[in-house]
Structure formats: C-alpha cells, structure tokens
Amino acid sequence: MKGGDDHFLVAFVLLALASTFVSASDPSPLQDFCVATNGDSGIDGVFVNGMFCKDPSLATPEDFFLSGFNIGGDTLNNVGTVVKLANDEKIPGLNTLGISISRIDYSALGGQNPPHIHSRATEILVVLEGRLRVGFVTSSPDNRLFTKVLKAGDVFVFPVGLIHFQENIGNNRAVALAALNSQNPGRIDISNAVLGSDPPIDPDVLAKAFRLDKNTVHQMQLRSKEPIV
Known part of the structure; x- marks a missing residue:
C-alpha cells in the first residue's frame, strides 16, 4: 500500500x-x-x-426555571428512596443542552437507589446529607466493583452505561444531587427489567443465567410485579 x-x-x-x-x-x-x-x-x-x-x-x-428542589420526596416505599429528576420535560429550556439534574432522598438505614443504568449519560453525585455506600460494576469480562462510602460533601462519578447503585448506611436520612450529561439520560432498573419484563422472560432462561431453580425464578418474577408502595 x-x-x-x-x-x-x-x-x-x-x-x-x-x-x-x-x-x-x-x-x-x-x-x-x-x-x-x-x-x-x-x-x-x-x-x-x-x-x-x-x-x-x-x-x-x-422556560429555564424550576423550583422545589429544596423539598424532599416521600421515601415511604419498598426501596426507601425517591428520585426527583429535572429533565427536558420539567425544564423546557434544557432541550438540546445535554444536561439534567436529580435530587435523591434516602430513608434512614437502608434507603436504596437500586442497581440501574443510564444508557445515555455519565452521572456525577454529590452528597448533601448523610452517609451513602455507592458503587458501579465494570463491563465483562472483569465485572469489577468500584465502591466507596461517602459523607456530606463527597463526590462520586458513575461512568455512562455501567450498573451502579447507592444505599443509605446512616441512622438518619440522606440527600444527594446528581448531574447527568444528557437532557434525558434514560434509566433501566436491572431487577425490574430482567424479572419484571412484559411479557416475562422464560424462567428457564433466567434459572440458567442466575443458577437458580425454576420455581425460585418464578417467585422472583411474581414479586417484581408488586407495586412500590
């Protein structure tokens, strides 16, 4: 050549x-x-x-304004957390600007933002109150866990598309702000997507993937249909 x-x-x-x-x-x-x-x-x-x-x-x-981010949400649900997202639907002026922000409130001792991914955004999280255990898992084949305990004032980054989570490990409520580099970052909750799909994934497939018996998988699929209350 x-x-x-x-x-x-x-x-x-x-x-x-x-x-x-x-x-x-x-x-x-x-x-x-x-x-x-x-x-x-x-x-x-x-x-x-x-x-x-x-x-x-x-x-x-x-068009570029939203109030109420100082007001916490109701965490009395199955996961003990609530996410208030300010995206292009809440702030019309965000359209095309490639950014959004959320407030996350966690109940004391175990309030959790369950494992999930944002398919279109990297997330940077700053803790305002409380103590959180956070982490993300890298892609296959390593599946390496990066985890850290954060206190008020600490910042942590979750790379785009990777499974990540947060959990309150303190005796009091926790509050965090998360900025994402997409006006609509998208969210896929891993357990809901895998166990709660409509129609359901064949239990045989999940039993083999999770190395569980078929009846256990079936019960997990039924539980995933229960509303977050």
Missing part, C-alpha cells in the same frame, strides 16, 4: 472513532437554545432532538 493510502486509512479510522465518541452523548446545539413546546406540529416551531421548539422570540425566563 502506498504512503498516501496509509494516510487515508488512518484518517478514515480516526474519523470513524470520532463519530463513535460523538454519538455516545447528546448532540451539540447549533443555536443558543431550543425551548421545547408541547405542540404536535411544526406550527409551534421546528422539530429538534425529539421535541418541537418554540420561536426563540417567545421564550421566557420561566
């Missing part, structure tokens, strides 16, 4: 890799903002990133 062809091949590979990296996050906006609107046609604006956008001249400060 000639030298010029070598250079072309290297450039092509680098371009392909760059394209892969770019596609892993929200696209960069080409305007100052694109405030989402509930319009169902192009009459209210153009369709960008899954939403219609209003005329920029009609945008107001309220």
